[in-house]
Amino acid sequence: MTPMVRLAGVNKHFGDLHVLREIDLEIAPGEVVVVLGPSGSGKSTLCRAINRLEPIDGGVVEIDGKELPAEGRDLAALRSDVGMVFQQFNLFAHKTILENVTLAPTKVRKVSKGEAENRAKTLLDRVGIANQASKYPAQLSGGQQQRVAIARALAMDPKVMLFDEPTSALDPEMVGEVVEVMSDLARDGMTMVVVTHEMGFARRAAHRVVFMADGEIVEDSTPDAFFARPSSDRARDFLGKIL
Ligand code: ADP
Ligand code: MG
Numbered sequence: 001m002t003p004m005v006r007l008a009g010v011n012k013h014f015g016d017l018h019v020l021r022e023i024d025l026e027i028a029p030g031e032v033v034v035v036l037g038p039s040g041s042g043k044s045t046l047c048r049a050i051n052r053l054e055p056i057d058g059g060v061v062e063i064d065g066k067e068l069p070a071e072g073r074d075l076a077a078l079r080s081d082v083g084m085v086f087q088q089f090n091l092f093a094h095k096t097i098l099e100n101v102t103l104a105p106t107k108v109r110k111v112s113k114g115e116a117e118n119r120a121k122t123l124l125d126r127v128g129i130a131n132q133a134s135k136y137p138a139q140l141s142g143g144q145q146q147r148v149a150i151a152r153a154l155a156m157d158p159k160v161m162l163f164d165e166p167t168s169a170l171d172p173e174m175v176g177e178v179v180e181v182m183s184d185l186a187r188d189g190m191t192m193v194v195v196t197h198e199m200g201f202a203r204r205a206a207h208r209v210v211f212m213a214d215g216e217i218v219e220d221s222t223p224d225a226f227f228a229r230p231s232s233d234r235a236r237d238f239l240g241k242i243l
Contacts, residue, residue, distance in 0.1 A: 004029045004063070005061075007024060007060070009058060010060070020045055021214075032206050034208070034210070035210045042214075043164070050160070051162065064159050085166050096134055097129070097136070098120055101120035101123060102120045105119065105155050105156060123154050126151070129144055142170045147181055175198065208221065211238070213235075
């Protein structure tokens with residue numbers, strides 16, 4: 001079967017800093033991969049390499065069997081196959097919730113306004129905020145805004161969803177509602193790469209845990225194996241600090 005995401009020999013430097021070192025990673029359709037690792041280990045850079053927000057220095061990135069070109073029209077099309085949700089919600093402050101979700105489909109995908117609105121309402125319903133569609137981002141809680149950001153990414157009908165610490169900027173009482181939306185997506189079969197400190201999500205929803213340290217994938221195993229028997233000192237050390 002063609003992997004939904006395939007990285008082979010991916011390298012990335014920032015000046016003298018070798019941030020991604022020969023990364024090989026294959027993710028099957030429907031697979032949920034949680035990426036763990038200490039701060040600075042390269043998790044965000046890995047996410048950004050997957051959709052080429054960050055140019056890489058060597059290696060291959062393929063989405064659903066198609067290699068991502070360095071730039072140009074094909075890149076825009078392939079990149080829209082990858083939805084991304086960040087720590088900061090990055091909603092458009094002067095647009096309503098509904099407009100936030102319909103903007104990219106109408107501008108980039110050339111979907112009609114009516115069709116985009118119908119789809120947006122379905123997605124907002126799916127993330128539990130259908131009744132907030134006419135409000136502005138500042139009128140919503142952080143957890144609600146992050147759920148809108150997820151709906152907005154889904155509106156482009158991505159093949160893969162990347163989440164980079166989606167709950168790290170939230171007040172503790174709002175983490176659960178965002179994790180729940182992510183868990184629903186995972187159950188529905190979305191291919192997902194999730195950088196998170198939510199170990200409950202990693203244990204329950206992930207098919208695989210990838211542990212990074214110093215720009216390398218140090219472990220790649222099932223959550224059960226990773227949490228019960230980490231095989232590297234780096235992972236044992238990491239788990240000792242967070243659990
Ligand atoms: P993580 O998400 O695991 O905390 P990052 O991928 O953000 O790690 O960063 C990996 C390393 O690359 C860190 O040492 C960070 O300081 C460095 N880095 C990240 N982005 C840049 C950049 N734009 N310019 C220079 N160094 C960067
Ligand atoms: Mg990061």
